[in-house]
Amino acid sequence: MLEKAKLFLRGAHIPDKKNLSKDIPIEEMPAPPILAISLAQHIGKPATPIVNVGDRVLQGQLIGQSSGFISANIYSSVSGTVIGIEKRPNVSGAKVDHIIIENDNKYENVVLEPLADREPQTIKNRIAEAGIVGMGGAGFPTVVKLSPQTKVDTLIINGAECEPYLTCDYRVMKERPQDLLQGIRLLAKAVGVSKIIMGIEKNKPDMIEFFAKESDITVVALKKAYPMGSEKHLIYCCTGRKVPVGKLPADAGCVVQNIATALATYEAVELNKPLYERYMTCSGESLYQPRNLLVKIGTRYDDILNFCKGFKKDTAMLVSGGPMMGPAMLSTDIYTTKTSSGFLALSTKEVSVENPTNCINCGKCAQVCPMHLLPMQIDFYAQAGDFDSAESVGGVMNCISCGCCAYVCPAKRALVQSITLAKGQIMAKRRAAQAAQQQGGKK
Ligand code: SF4
Ligand code: SF4
Structure with missing residues (x-):
């Protein structure tokens, strides 16, 4: 239909x-000789490693156990030997735990129980x-x-x-x-x-x-x-x-x-x-x-x-x-x-x-924004370090980080970076407030 x-x-x-x-x-x-499998591939808590350095693992074997409701199991992609469990950078540059596996090229496999x-x-x-x-x-x-x-x-x-x-x-x-x-x-x-x-x-x-x-x-x-x-x-x-x-x-x-x-x-x-x-x-x-x-x-x-x-x-x-x-x-x-x-x-x-220049107030970023935001305003507040206004006036937390605004901006403003900065600061502030509240509750 x-x-x-x-x-x-x-x-x-x-x-x-x-x-x-x-x-x-x-x-x-073909799988490479060494693989590094992240324990934080999902939103939520990283998985908990359940193998040790030196263990032999099979393709399809559980190596990281989900550690809560918002978490996920992690499986080995090859058979081989665990040669390390260590922090390595992810695509954003943050260092997260990875299980390092030396591939034995045997692809000995294990599957889940039939349902x-x-x-x-x-x-x-x-x-x-x-x-x-x-x-x-x-x-x-x-x-x-x-x-x-x-x-x-x-x-x-x-x-x-x-x-x-x-x-x-x-x-x-x-x-x-x-x-x-x-x-x-x-x-x-x-x-x-x-x-x-x-x-x-x-x-x-x-x-x-x-x-x-x-x-x-x-x-x-x-x-x-x-x-x-x-x-x-x-x-x-x-x-x-x-x-x-x-x-x-x-x-x-x-x-x-x-x-x-x-x-x-x-x-x-x-x-x-x-x-x-x-x-x-x-x-x-x-x-x-x-x-x-x-x-x-x-x-x-x-x-x-x-x-x-x-x-x-x-x-x-x-x-x-x-x-x-x-x-x-x-x-x-x-x-x-x-x-x-x-x-x-x-x-x-x-x-x-091209290097960014000053905003020329053309309004193109607002015309394309699928969330009906004013990206130039968020950029202005973020650059001024006024993240509260980026949230309360600019509505930055409704941004879906699609990048349309930056794509059309004739001044080549780094709008997505400003938005990411503002979101990060606001989230950090919320987490700090939550932690302080929990701390207060314990006293
Ligand atoms: S990145 Fe955010 S502000 Fe920019 S167009 Fe997309 S939703 Fe709008
Ligand atoms: S598209 Fe660029 S130059 Fe035009 S209003 Fe938005 S930020 Fe300013």
Whole structure:
């Protein structure tokens, strides 16, 4: 079934650059000799290591135990020996605990126990056991999203893949459609809804046509606009429902899951396979061989770069994820996680390297902001160190960090950096206030 989308008026129209990789079939990258598997690949508490240095581990063996409701299990991606448990930087530069494994290239494998049934709670338990998190970038434990506090009636599958360059979701839809459909139906069963909507951008007409043939799935053909894949905008375009400020998709009766998460659900339930590898797009005009890869979690970006034959001399920036929301990488000596959807080598032509100038009050950033904010005002307050006003006047905590404002700014203001700075300061202040309150309660 095919339905028209509700109109999405804001956002930016960005060249999608998907032609670099969209027609390249997925290839499995051989696992490197050494892997470093982060214990903090998700939102929430890091997992607790349950192996020691010197232990032999198997591919698919639990090595990090979920340490709370908002946490996730971590599995080994290869068989081999644990040669270290130590802090290493993640893509943002923060040092987090990693389990270092020397690959023995034997790929001796262990799987989860087969399930006795496919009841909703059984599926949810398996999703938690397999360590599945939102693989579109956020890394929120999937089982939590599938257990909303309010009644929901619709599952929305995010097939927008609106970030430029990224094509791995498209390749999964094209190459593993039946597995994906099973994963989608399992997610719907787990959350207890019969209405399934797939939102797919119009730059994937073959996938719109294919999935619209399924009688239990409504496909909404979305306008190609960024950030169409943001949860709130996707929900509006697919259902016409608005998620109130400060509320969750469940408050609009919806649960949103992405393509990779649905596929991981199928593999966990039907193949008893925990989450230890994922699809990612390696692209950018500076990369010699753009590719869609199946990569073991814990693979060093440098190894991926070598597998793609390296980058050209005019490389201006390396990015983990998509170019709009993914962080610029300072080093390739870091390791993939469950949320590593892309790796881009961007040329000087693709990246703005101009220095910022003063704001000229053109208003373009406000015109494109999908959250109806005034980014120039947030930038002004953040630069002045007035983070309270950035929150109370600028509403910075409603920002979804999509980067549209910075993309259109003719003065090349570093708007996203200002926003990130303000959000970080506000969160730090909230945490300090909470800690002081807890401390006071103990006295
Ligand atoms: S202020 Fe935030 S939500 Fe608005 S355009 Fe900028 S990054 Fe996107
Ligand atoms: S787009 Fe840039 S120059 Fe224009 S108002 Fe916004 S911050 Fe100022």
